[in-house]
Amino acid sequence: MVENSQVQVVEKPTPAALNRFVKPVDINKLVAQYGTPLYLIDEDTLHAKAKELHSAYSKFNGPVKVAYSIKANFTPAVIKTFMKDGLTFDLTSLGELYFIRQCKADPENVIYTSVTEEQEEYIEVLQSGVRRVVVSSFNGMTNLAAAASKVGSRPLTMIRVNPEVGVKAEVRASYRNGKFGVPFNGGTIDSATKMVKHLMGSDLLKFEGFHFHLGSQITDFSCYTHALDKMDAFMTKMKKENPAFQVNTFDIGGGTPVFYNDPVPTPAQMAENHVGKLNQLAETHGTYTLMIESGRFLVAESSMLVSRIVNTKEYNEHKIVIVDAGYHILLDAALLKQEYPQEVVPVVNSKDKATSLAPVKNTHLAGRLCDTYDVFPISKVSDLNESEVGRYISFYNVGAYSVVFNMPFHCQTKPPIVMKNSDGDFRLVRKGTTYEHLFREEGGELE
Numbered sequence: 001m002v003e004n005s006q007v008q009v010v011e012k013p014t015p016a017a018l019n020r021f022v023k024p025v026d027i028n029k030l031v032a033q034y035g036t037p038l039y040l041i042d043e044d045t046l047h048a049k050a051k052e053l054h055s056a057y058s059k060f061n062g063p064v065k066v067a068y069s070i071k072a073n074f075t076p077a078v079i080k081t082f083m084k085d086g087l088t089f090d091l092t093s094l095g096e097l098y099f100i101r102q103c104k105a106d107p108e109n110v111i112y113t114s115v116t117e118e119q120e121e122y123i124e125v126l127q128s129g130v131r132r133v134v135v136s137s138f139n140g141m142t143n144l145a146a147a148a149s150k151v152g153s154r155p156l157t158m159i160r161v162n163p164e165v166g167v168k169a170e171v172r173a174s175y176r177n178g179k180f181g182v183p184f185n186g187g188t189i190d191s192a193t194k195m196v197k198h199l200m201g202s203d204l205l206k207f208e209g210f211h212f213h214l215g216s217q218i219t220d221f222s223c224y225t226h227a228l229d230k231m232d233a234f235m236t237k238m239k240k241e242n243p244a245f246q247v248n249t250f251d252i253g254g255g256t257p258v259f260y261n262d263p264v265p266t267p268a269q270m271a272e273n274h275v276g277k278l279n280q281l282a283e284t285h286g287t288y289t290l291m292i293e294s295g296r297f298l299v300a301e302s303s304m305l306v307s308r309i310v311n312t313k314e315y316n317e318h319k320i321v322i323v324d325a326g327y328h329i330l331l332d333a334a335l336l337k338q339e340y341p342q343e344v345v346p347v348v349n350s351k352d353k354a355t356s357l358a359p360v361k362n363t364h365l366a367g368r369l370c371d372t373y374d375v376f377p378i379s380k381v382s383d384l385n386e387s388e389v390g391r392y393i394s395f396y397n398v399g400a401y402s403v404v405f406n407m408p409f410h411c412q413t414k415p416p417i418v419m420k421n422s423d424g425d426f427r428l429v430r431k432g433t434t435y436e437h438l439f440r441e442e443g444g445e446l447e
């Protein structure tokens, strides 16, 4: 069913905006081998993004660490690529910890920020050698202390603060009475003020610093300015109340944006907004390690999804193009109306050229699912001319929050993932799943 889709006028693409790391001839070879839909990842882009984000903060007067939020893409090949860059890993669950351990990442390079914060969970985290933990509630802190006492380690404990600032982004993580972190003051026990006091006197936990995370795909950076101003005032108050108060690590979370539809500021421009304030905090309150978290920016532009056009139809002036992808493999297209740039893959061989190539203005790109929301918003830089049955369509910048949300709606299988290595070779890094596999997973063999 295709309902609710808006009329989209396809404009000319801006070639510089898209990372075309695989030539059409190679796309043809890869789909002949692996079929469609097919995710492709570029190792070089992953390295380049890690470097770009780190160097954006080069004007900070102190050590800078970039932490990759593996929730954005936990493909082991991606984790291993970032291990080569020496990144820290931002983890949120024991499942993610399992992945990191299987990849043999150093637990010293982990920052663990849980939402559930259970004692049993923390025992496993500490037993695995992780030392840096972010707590988000008084209960969580108590559970961590109990776990520390059982395991016999003294974790470096950071407090996740909710600075309660307005964030102009689709995904906001800081808002009044929100689920993440604690306010500066508030609740009977759940406040950063009370937790700092408690941590300063704890033999089981060592106070390390603060963490906040404001949201994702943030292009208006005033929220960072406001949050840092509030942190400044709070730290001044803490120092007055506890002379030994010292922040060793300050983590300003994720949010670095990527290109989908409109140009976005670069990490360097983003850093320019608040590096002065971060330096002033270091001058006023003592030097600290700055931690920058990122999921989206580090992985989004490294990946594309190749799909095949399986059907087309026309309604008056409109053309509906149906591909063998859907929101089951690009969830944010439905959830956040993400405008992934799309492009019809040029034909390699002129004899394969489609016959009807007249540009069609009102093209709607629809997925294979029988669901109203399975219609892909079209980016301003998309080029869907030549959308004919049998041609391939590439979706660009899909590396973040897509693979991790793959779901079997309509008994759909997971596509394979192929990585283009830095040496130019392609290698399969995730096998696609099969109907047999899915049937088993859903309990078919138990019946």
Ligand SMILES: Cc1ncc(COP(=O)(O)O)c(C=O)c1O
Binding pocket: 069, 071, 072, 090, 113, 173, 213, 215, 216, 217, 253, 254, 255, 256, 293, 294, 295, 296, 297
């Ligand atoms: C605590 C935390 N840090 C970092 C991130 C990564 O955010 P982004 O992918 O926008 O950089 C998230 C995403 O949800 C998060 O929850």
